[in-house]
Amino acid sequence: MEIVFSSRHESEPQAWVNALQQALPEHQVRAWDEGRPSGQAQMAVVWAPPTALFQHEPRLTHVFNLGAGVDALLPLPGMPDDITLVRMEDGGMAVQMAEYVLHYLVRVSRDLDRYAELQAQACWRPLPDIDRDAWSVGVMGAGVMGARVAQACAALDYPVAVWSRSGRPVPGAQVYAADQLDQFLARTRVLVNVLPLTDQTQGILSQALFDQLLPDAYLINIARGAHLVESDLLASLQAGRLRGAALDVFAQEPLPAHHAFWHDRRIHVTPHVAGASLLSLSVQQIADKIQALGRGEAITGVVDRSRQY
Ligand code: NDP
Ligand code: OXD
DSSP, X not given: OXXXXXXXXXXXXXXXXXXXXXXXXXXXXXXXOTTSOOSOEEEEEEESOOTHHHHHOTTOOEEEESSSOOTTTTTOTTOOTTSEEEOOOOTTHHHHHHHHHHHHHHHHHTTHHHHHHHHHTTOOOOOOOOOGGGOOEXXXXXXXXXXXXXXXXXXXXXXXXXXXXXXXXXXXXXXXXXXXXXXXXXXXXXXXXXXXXXXXXXXXBSHHHHTTSOSSEEEEEOSOGGXXXXXXXXXXXXXXXXXXXXXXXXXXXXXXXXXXXXGOTTEEEOOSOSSOOOHHHHHHHXXXXXXXXXXXXXXXXXXXXXXXX
């Protein structure tokens, strides 16, 4: 079987091709070349592939996405409905997402930015002790990423709740189902978004939602930029409704140099790096799934196109 690799974001695609080939010696793996398509590929491993892939490779049955989110893949024109889309499940990302959230949670709840300011003035001034109960964390999304994030926060004794479509349980966290969003928000001070981007979740991080959080709230968005209504975040910060935000994802990436987020001291910006899929773990996962399919077994991580995740 021929397997093609196509990633617009990968600086070293050959490293992925080599690793996939090593893990799947019984198949032929090659970097997809728009100028020289074979038309014989049955499976593709991709991140933001060109639409020409689907025009020139009509035998594709499975597409493996190198990321967890398939929001950029689903709308690609020309992708046949009968291709099975398989997303990355963890691939080393979940622990990085948990680290990212813990970093900003601890930073805000332990006044670490204020200590940095005090150091600049050579000022030795202990601030009040943490009241951990006042730092309730609410995680939107209880999937692979959300569950790991919630458990990491719970392990540091922060009060944690998760909100998801089905109300899926997460050990150590209070669980809220889709119709309990109001109750979830009313007990949340640090809001973490790890939802997939779908028609239902686009623009969910809005002023109306921020207004329901506990006072002096903080936002951590590590899912997708289009979840956030950017002007509502700025208005909520201005109104003192939110105290700050850590943002890893943006409506436009790279974030334009003139964007207000770069220059607002209450906002921490990172360039979509909260969780990167790691080569060895990702390749092993994809190879295991391709081998399972070869044995006629079912695999996990298949995208439900009607739900868009
Ligand atoms: P999963 O599919 O494992 O989990 C998604 C969760 O969101 C599930 O709990 C699901 O509910 C819930 N959900 C989906 N739609 C809704 C809705 N309308 N209302 C309430 N809950 C909903 O995804 P992952 O955890 O693997 O990844 C989540 C997202 O994180 C990705 O889609 C991607 O956008 C982002 N991401 C960002 C990265 C970065 O570097 N910044 C890295 C990796 C991921 P249910 O459990 O009921 O299905
Ligand atoms: C992903 C991402 O969805 O890296 O995996 O954003």
